[in-house]
Amino acid sequence: MDWYLLLAAILLPALSAALCFIIKNQKVRIAIVSISTLILFAVAYGFIVLLLRAPEGKLVYQFNESTLEVVSWIIKGLDLVLFSYIAYVGIKHKKAIVVVLCILQVIPWALFEVFGVFGKVFEPEDAFVIDHLSLIMIMLVSIIGPIITFFALGYMKEHEHHLKLTVSRQPRFFMILFVFLGAMNALVMTDNLSWMYFFWEITTLCSFLLISHDGTEIAIKNGLRALWINSVGGVAFIFAIILVNSSLGTLSIQAISESGMEGAFTGLLPIALGLLCIAGFTKSAQFPFQSWLLGAMVAPTPVSALLHSSTMVKAGVYLVVRISPAFSGTILGQLVAISGGFTFAIASAIAISQSNGKKVLAYSTIANLGLVICCAGIGTRTSIAAAILLMIFHAVSKGLLFLCVGTIEQGIGSRDIEDMQGLFKIMPFTTVITVIGMISMMLPPFGVLITKWMAIETAVDQPLVLLLIILGSALTVVFWGKWIGIILTMSYKPKFHIEKLTFSMEAALTTLIVFVMAASIGIVPLYNTLVKPQVVSFVMQDKGSLVGEGMGIWLRNMDKTVYGGFASIVFFIIVLLLMVAIPFFAHRLKPARLKPPYLCGDNASDDMRGLEFISPGDKIENVVVRNYYMQNVFGEDKLTTGANIIAGAIVLIILGVVIGL
Known part of the structure; x- marks a missing residue:
């Protein structure tokens, strides 16, 4: 067999x-x-x-x-x-x-x-x-x-x-x-x-x-x-x-x-x-x-x-x-951690300046892979556990999000985030799955955030690495939050369009969103069954241990006292209740109770994408809602060259250090 x-x-x-x-x-x-x-x-x-x-x-x-x-x-x-x-x-x-x-x-x-x-x-x-x-x-x-x-x-x-x-x-x-x-x-x-x-x-x-x-x-x-x-x-x-x-x-x-x-x-x-x-x-x-x-x-x-x-x-x-x-515990390990942490922070920063959905996902991928390498360089059992868990959660969530962007692109003819305003009215099925996938990359109780927390805990003895992880984690929230906001911005009209997807596309999206939820809900058995045996087999110097028991993941000192953790199942029960309750009450809300904003003219009756109104000149005018991309601060042309020079220098230092050893 x-x-x-x-x-x-x-x-x-x-x-x-x-x-x-x-x-x-x-x-x-x-x-x-x-x-x-x-x-x-x-x-x-x-x-x-x-x-x-x-x-x-x-x-x-x-x-x-x-x-x-x-x-x-x-x-x-x-x-x-x-x-x-x-x-x-x-x-x-x-x-x-x-x-x-x-x-x-x-x-x-x-x-x-x-x-x-x-x-x-x-x-x-x-x-x-x-x-x-x-x-x-x-x-x-x-x-x-x-x-x-x-x-x-x-x-x-x-x-x-x-x-x-x-x-x-x-x-x-x-x-x-x-x-x-x-x-x-x-x-x-x-x-x-x-x-x-x-x-x-x-x-x-x-x-x-x-x-x-x-x-x-x-x-x-x-x-x-x-x-x-x-x-x-x-x-x-x-x-x-x-x-x-x-x-x-x-x-x-x-x-x-x-x-x-x-x-x-x-x-x-x-x-x-x-x-x-x-x-x-x-x-x-x-x-x-x-x-x-x-x-x-x-x-x-x-x-x-x-x-x-x-x-x-x-x-x-x-x-x-x-x-x-x-x-583990060598200068090479410290340099690997710095290199990964730097990539995590700088890629997250550049992602803020991107309006192309695929590019945001690309920079997010680079950033999360940097965090995995950073955890590997830190070189403790807890950091390795964080790296392996992040590999799992990132693969499932990011695979889903790439498919979602591809589906959206075929649906509206664009992968630009700004063109996704009002997407919920046009592609409700894909929008819901996309938003859940994005939330799974940044908020509790989903596993990606838990791994970031674990990485921060294990980096406390390396101040520069700790700073890079904290900075990258904060910047991550910005670009995901902007994207979610524009997708959920929509008209006040009760009309929805029911999208039609091929069976293979719909089945793939549904299966992956189930995996995203199941992986985070089942983080305790996932860790205990697949990750912990591998981590335990590595002989490393640790000041604490990671334990999966009860309803969450917990960090313990050598004296067995708990100094951090997540009760993931309790979080998930609350999140699931909100996910069910909000659409339920929104559906029961009568259209007559929705008060559209005053836009200096009658609101357009066939508005699906965003906010449209008829101006005094009987013209259809659009209310433009846009994100800030801060190109002058986080733009590719502003950060890429300098980042490549610094990262290249780190690679050369790695070679110099190992040759010197």
Whole structure:
């Protein structure tokens, strides 16, 4: 059963990809995506059952020596094919930097993997190891990923209609989506750092192919940017592999994580850890590598939701969290925390100046990934618990919000926040889900706020990091609050329009909003079952502990006294009562009791979007309600250059420190 699940998690998406590409029939493709979605759900559930029953708290998959050698050479061959295709892309689009970065990876890779110039390659016996952190990532990839792919069935049909394509490109699109899902599952399950690098590069290539899917000049340009920036991380990754192999005598990721526990933070290992952190920074779009994620917003909405909020960018933070015990309590850990905290604060600030809904979500994603990396750098059990919980809550809520923005864009023809005034009257179903999704990112009792509180508590011994987290958290409330306010601003007319969505889109939105609610309501069993076992397995210095019991999450000192917490279930009961009560009483309110404002003329009877009135000249006039975006303070042109310089300096300091060690 163990091996069947492993093969299904990796090879089923590959099979689905091939079928989607070969079979052009729309109805058959719908069937393939639907069946694959259900099977991947079952795979995730199967891993949950197996891991919870595993006596050692992990599932280990070993190959015999001959099989391991065969599989390793197959992956080496596929690596070479991958390098060749990336170089071809660079040559085709006359992008020299892509070719140069590809060569910088191929040469050390070939010298190490093929010719053995740097000594023997120590392949770990455990080919795949699934612990609770891996399981959480499998759940994000194999549950949220297929939901987004299912949503794309309805979305891409309408998307191609707007593009006026004569020949559908959906077969290629769904093929790449499924290849990506299979690569992500393999990436988080393997214990071989060299194999992880191969799957890491597959996600890089998939990102380019999906961002440039529409084939427009701007799409190709941004796809190439994603390719070369992530290739920078690939260069750091391959050199880290060589250094890890020579330092530890193994490529086992578990061994890297445990190396700090054994006092092995010496020699070349600090440099390898620093390079792996930089690779994680590029994949998770941390400053100064954030531009590829911002450019990726030109891609179809399912791409934004899948690659750039719920799964691909999580590969970067997954790597940093995975190896965080190795540099816990070191200068490297402090610098990683500062880098993540800086990204959290500056990305939240720039988000305030954005009126493009997708860009707000992009900067919010960058910010939250920064907070995850910040928690990993702080390096306590509580901060790691906060990082893992935030990975879960952010993936669910942000995946939902990207789909909501895509749905809104198709409904009103714009993704500009200012054009969403009165949206509740036009798209009530989508609006309610969108608002709940936004609230889940900033207010109690939802899990994202709880993780921010945990991060603040664990950063009290690092004043600069503490200041950055507090600043970023405050700025977050501003841009979410503005967006919610404009969406809920509407006319006084009782008329509503009932929107019509395809089944796949409506089902995906409904399922994800249920997950958003369930994850926060069930934060105690979620923590105790999936997060706590992983955190406990890390040996770190802690001044307190995180306990999930009763009706919430509590922080305890070493003497067991409670000094903070959230009674999440009590909060949720109150919130749910308000969510039911407000619409109930609003519905019972008679139109005659609504007193429209005096607007210097008769109110327009067909007003749906905002406030419209008939002026003395018998003209329809609009009452314009706008947000403040403070471009002169928080604008991209005001902050990006300086932020990139500071963040780049932090990266250079990280390299300087680890080389000095």
